[in-house]
Amino acid sequence: MVLAQLGGSISRAIQQMSNATIIDEKVLNECLNEITRALLQSDVQFKLVRDMQTNIKKIVNLDDLAAGHNKRKIIQQAIFNELCTILDPGKPSFTPKKGKSSVIMFVGLQGSGKTTTCTKYAYYHQKKGWKPALVCADTFRAGAFDQLKQNATKAKIPFYGSYTESDPMRIAVEGVERFKQENCDLIIVDTSGRHKQEASLFEEMRQVAEATKPDLVIFVMDSSIGQAAFDQAQAFKQSVSVGAVIITKMDGHAKGGGALSAVAATKSPIIFIGTGEHIDEFEVFDVKPFVSRLLGMGDWSGFMDKIHEVVPMDQQPELLQKLSEGNFTLRIMYEQFQKILKMGPIGQVFSMLPGCSAELMPKGHEKESQAKLKRYMTIMDSMTNEELDNSNPKLMTESRIIRIARGSGRPPREVMDMLEEYKRLAKVWSKMKGLKIPKKGEMSALSRNMNAQQMSKVLPQQMLKQIGGMGGLQGLMKQMGSMGGSAKDMMGMFGGVDK
């Protein structure tokens, strides 16, 4: 996502400014101009950028900067607050209630990703115990019903539509009625799009909204539309009462600044972002963590959530027991690799770590790391149970290495590399030996029982540097203290992947 570049440019501008011995108005202006350029290049609307510049100037007190306060922090905080203000319209969108029928209407131009997003939205809620249903009121595009039907069938979500009926209002009303009777609590109406903003499209939207009386209208916008975002979003808002925005294709090369414009134009919050073509490539949008990541400030809560999503440490007493006994086996390593791969792109997880913007984890590198993990897992697939459950490296004799190489179709050199990686990780994990095992329901004791000094020994040097050395680590530990969790041990694993 090109937004990461924006974060990088802003961070560089702030860094340059804080390097100056004296910060006067001129230096501050230069910094703000640099940031303005970066925002405009990212397709943020000109007026928003100009207002933001004026506001920052009002907030930042030059005397504070001159008095030797942490200049970088002051400016960064001001930018952070401004971006949050733009992205947070101040009122939350309508929140549907489980068990009570809500009608959600999706609008957007053709190709914005509307149909895909309807299914993602339904699937996301279905996983959380809702009873969603999809209605295809797109009678304009041939094939729209087929697409929705296919998506819905794959996700096992009930759907309604027609190959013959050409009146979108009729389909929408019938579909909504049917699913209300079936007690569906989230009735999602997909509507027609057009290639461009046309009066006929807006008229149709108005009529469908009038007929179905939606509780929420969600405007779906492709993140790559650039400077056109503001006008497009505003045009939809003027026709139907848009209450929330979903930005799609955030995984692509979009500059992404249009997202800020869409919020400004609709005065509605972004509730989700689409991050890929697959049904589960869909993330809840939270303003503060998003801006934090954008500015390379990290997103601890997101990082911890991600970890907890895939590594429910509380449910792994056996693993913790083994680790506390210093018994790190190849099987444990295999299982940890599986979990890391489940977390999705390693870079995405990394970008949530303070100091580790997506720029520091370029895409190519990410892929390499994942491919390496997969290769190592293939090698381990050819190992016997005895080999996997043993923590004595002497067991791995030359003849075993050759057998495993042959079985997995990988060169013996790579088997040896994998074993080296294992030894390195076993050493890292051996530092966990003797730690108190948490009782069921308790947060991992690992994070509470380690201090920054111990932690700095466990972390790979490169990561320690990125976090900001011992000082940065201490700050992070403080933050983590209030959150608990298993981030620290996982960080050891990440370091192992990308050494």
Ligand SMILES: Nc1nc2c(ncn2[C@@H]2O[C@H](COP(=O)(O)OP(=O)(O)OP(=O)(O)O)[C@@H](O)[C@H]2O)c(=O)[nH]1
């Ligand atoms: N990479 C990526 N592709 C997406 C995302 N969301 C949707 N797409 C793709 O965008 C294309 C258009 O999506 P559709 O869902 O067909 O678009 P639509 O807005 O419903 O189009 P109409 O029904 O014609 O109005 C499809 O190829 C989708 O797979 C996303 O978040 N990331």
